Amino acid sequence: MLRISPSESLPETLIAAPGWPLFDTQATRRIEQDCARILPPHTLMERAGLATARLAMALAPLARCIWIACGPGNNGGDGFEAAAQLKARLPHTRILVSEVREPNKLPADAQISWHRARQAGVQWVQACPEDLGPQDLCIDALLGIGLKADKSSTTDRRLLRLLEQTRQCLCAVLCVDIASGLDADTGQYPPSLSPQNSAPAGPRHTLALLTLQAGLFTGQGRDACGQIWWDDLGCGLVSGDSDTSIPKPTAHLSVDSRAAPRQHASHKGSFGDVAVLGGEGLSRRGLSMTGAAWLAALAALHAGAGRVMLALLDAQQSGPQSIAPWPEIMLRQPSAQDWRSATVVCGCGGGQAVADWLPQLLTQAPRLVLDADGLNAVAADPALARELAARAMRRQATVLTPHPLEAARLLQTSAAQIQSHRLQACLELAQKFQCTTLLKGSGTVIASPSSQPWINSSGNARLATGGTGDVLAGLIGALWAQGLTAEQASVQAAFRHGLVAEQWPADRPFSASALAMRLGH
Ligand SMILES: NC(=O)C1=CN([C@@H]2O[C@H](COP(=O)(O)OP(=O)(O)OC[C@H]3O[C@@H](n4cnc5c(N)ncnc54)[C@H](OP(=O)(O)O)[C@@H]3O)[C@@H](O)[C@H]2O)[C@@H](O)CC1
Numbered sequence: 181m182l183r184i185s186p187s188e189s190l191p192e193t194l195i196a197a198p199g200w201p202l203f204d205t206q207a208t209r210r211i212e213q214d215c216a217r218i219l220p221p222h223t224l225m226e227r228a229g230l231a232t233a234r235l236a237m238a239l240a241p242l243a244r245c246i247w248i249a250c251g252p253g254n255n256g257g258d259g260f261e262a263a264a265q266l267k268a269r270l271p272h273t274r275i276l277v278s279e280v281r282e283p284n285k286l287p288a289d290a291q292i293s294w295h296r297a298r299q300a301g302v303q304w305v306q307a308c309p310e311d312l313g314p315q316d317l318c319i320d321a322l323l324g325i326g327l328k329a330d331k332s333s334t335t336d337r338r339l340l341r342l343l344e345q346t347r348q349c350l351c352a353v354l355c356v357d358i359a360s361g362l363d364a365d366t367g368q369y370p371p372s373l374s375p376q377n378s379a380p381a382g383p384r385h386t387l388a389l390l391t392l393q394a395g396l397f398t399g400q401g402r403d404a405c406g407q408i409w410w411d412d413l414g415c416g417l418v419s420g421d422s423d424t425s426i427p428k429p430t431a432h433l434s435v436d437s438r439a440a441p442r443q444h445a446s447h448k449g450s451f452g453d454v455a456v457l458g459g460e461g462l463s464r465r466g467l468s469m470t471g472a473a474w475l476a477a478l479a480a481l482h483a484g485a486g487r488v489m490l491a492l493l494d495a496q497q498s499g500p501q502s503i504a505p506w507p508e509i510m511l512r513q514p515s516a517q518d519w520r521s522a523t524v525v526c527g528c529g530g531g532q533a534v535a536d537w538l539p540q541l542l543t544q545a546p547r548l549v550l551d552a553d554g555l556n557a558v559a560a561d562p563a564l565a566r567e568l569a570a571r572a573m574r575r576q577a578t579v580l581t582p583h584p585l586e587a588a589r590l591l592q593t594s595a596a597q598i599q600s601h602r603l604q605a606c607l608e609l610a611q612k613f614q615c616t617t618l619l620k621g622s623g624t625v626i627a628s629p630s631s632q633p634w635i636n637s638s639g640n641a642r643l644a645t646g647g648t649g650d651v652l653a654g655l656i657g658a659l660w661a662q663g664l665t666a667e668q669a670s671v672q673a674a675f676r677h678g679l680v681a682e683q684w685p686a687d688r689p690f691s692a693s694a695l696a697m698r699l700g701h
Pocket residue numbers: 208209212224225228251252253254255256257258287322323324325326327328329330331332333334335336339356357358389390391
């Protein structure tokens with residue numbers, strides 16, 4: 181964790197860390213009101229402006245110019261306050277402000293900060309200065325958690341123009357509270373506020389105030405907000421769990437738990453069996469997907485499962501695919517595998533063939549990771565869906581690992597709908613099927629029926645390549661087989677999967693099989 185210019189009298193700004201609680205905007209408002217009640221008037225905005233100014237100075241120590249785009253609400257107020265603080269601390273730096281609303285129409289707190297910026301000698305400009313250089317800084321204080329998605333189609337042109345300019349800045353951009361236009365609860369932009377170019381031009385930082393929200397970490401949040409910083413504005417809100425006066429978090433950031441050291445007196449039976457069923461062969465439809473099942477098995481092997489069995493859904497089992505390229509992996513005919521005794525990973529590359537085996541697996545497997553075509557088969561057949569939901573009553577545990585399209589099929593909606601409410605969609609699936617559900621994608625969400633969800637903070641777009649989901653399914657199976665709960669295995673697998681991708685050496689080609697083989701490192 182990084183601490184900036186520590187000072188006893190100032191709040192500390194930290195890089196957002198794993199395990200931290202995430203609150204929705206409603207809870208954030210309540211926390212804000214509670215804090216405002218016990219502090220002298222205007223203190224929160226003053227602290228927000230100061231925290232922004234301090235982070236700005238740390239991010240751009242050589243800036244000759246700092247341009248601050250201030251919106252019509254209190255987010256804009258934080259911007260004016262930061263401008264006043266910066267002007268007082270950096271007399272030789274040009275501090276420029278652009279505003280979208282006349283000062284007498286600003287909220288009361290923002291009006292006070294507007295006057296402070298005026299008195300400090302900050303210069304007002306109409307638009308982003310053309311000479312903003314790479315060492316300079318843009319502060320985006322246009323829209324914070326007060327964004328109203330339903331108003332976005334009528335957003336005035338001046339605000340839209342400034343928003344676009346902040347997005348096109350080649351210098352670093354520091355967003356106050358959240359990237360403007362992004363919904364803090366869902367991590368999605370309303371269509372009319374969506375950026376014209378998908379990737380921001382320059383480096384991005386976001387200073388979250390008082391609380392962290394799910395939208396910073398999932399959906400479009402990661403790209404929009406960049407590096408997330410957090411400042412509690414001196415209100416001492418590190419964890420929302422122990423203090424009952426603080427509203428309940430909506431989720432937590434996933435945690436990096438190191439694997440427990442293995443006991444010396446252990447053997448392969450101590451670390452569980454993983455049995456993979458999948459991989460429709462070429463002979464059925466001319467579409468081979470055996471690689472997917474191999475990837476899941478390979479991941480389970482390298483993630484430390486005691487024994488790994490692989491049952492390929494290939495009609496020509498006696499062909500070359502029965503020769504294991506990894507001799508540690510035991511090949512089986514699906515009919516020869518005892519599905520009652522292992523942690524089962526089912527569906528990777530399963531094609532149409534997997535549906536024939538699902539009634540047996542849904543009934544017999546004590547621990548089942550259902551992925552890919554296993555999920556598609558359930559979505560297409562109400563009888564299988566009923567059988568899946570009945571597993572929980574028989575105390576058989578299941579992990580579902582859909583990507584957004586698979587989740588959409590299971591909930592009979594569109595992938596766009598799933599993406600617009602990732603947290604909610606994942607919770608709905610967990611409830612509907614009484615399963616731990618892991619909704620994949622940038623900011624993977626993990627939800628179980630009776631506990632708070634997690635959002636995975638590791639990973640990057642290296643993972644956006646075929647087969648990495650199969651690796652994740654195998655990894656979950658291996659961790660589950662080694663004694664974790666379904667939820668722990670899912671949370672830890674998502675974190676480790678992402679971490680390996682983050683730490684991947686730049687000069688080494690990345691592929692799903694290479695990822696699988698590095699899981700044990
Ligand atoms: N919470 C905290 O912990 C603390 C909060 N603080 C700060 O306050 C911020 C929240 O301030 P906020 O409530 O004034 O909301 P904000 O984000 O400025 O937006 C509201 C303005 O935007 C407008 N507007 C909205 N949607 C629009 C659209 N689609 N298109 C166009 N306009 C739209 C809306 O217009 P109106 O509805 O009034 O017409 C209104 O003028 C928070 O993010 C943080 O920075 C800190 O000071 C202290 C600690």
